[in-house]
Amino acid sequence: MDDAATLIPLTEVHPDMIEAVLDRAFGPDRTSRTAYKVREGTDWLPALSFAAVDDAQMLVGTIQVWPVALTDSDDRRHPMLMVGPVAVVPERQGEGFGMALMAAMTQALDPQAPLPQVMVGDPEYYGRFGFHAAPTQRWEMPGPFERHRLLVRAANPGVLPDRGTLGPWK
Secondary structure, three states, X not given: OOXXXXXXXXXXXXXXXXXHHHHHXXXXXXXXXXXXXXXXXXXXXXXXXXXXXXOOOXXXXXXXXXXXXXXXXXXXXEEEEEEEEEEEOHHHOOOOXXXXXXXXXXXXXXXXXXXXXXXXXXXXHHHHHOOEOHHHOOEEOOOOOOHHHEEEEOOOHHHOOOOEEEEEOO
């Protein structure tokens, strides 16, 4: 990441600017993706969501984190954090902005109450941050998804339910 780049709370960025970055990174049809259904009706968490601004004060990336839950087969809800979208405008990808945004989010997590974090993403890229697909193989989401891209990071993956459905925390 450029030495002059700055990470700021996402609350300091106008919502239209956030949407423009997301559209550029993922396309205008992004809201039809299953991840949007998982977090439907919730708001992203300000304490865990950040923006990357370059040395020209241009918004080049964002990360949002959302409250979600995995509902197990006994109808118990297990609170989790859904990471994403992690977005960097196409012409600035590969410069380290995504890694810096992930690091900021990770550092902002409460070490006294580390909720599992779940995301839909590239396992090779997000594996460096401790995300993996092994615990999620029998989890479901409210729409189509590529199972190998449903990733989780947890202090103790052994406590995660073997089966369940991800959805909004309400």
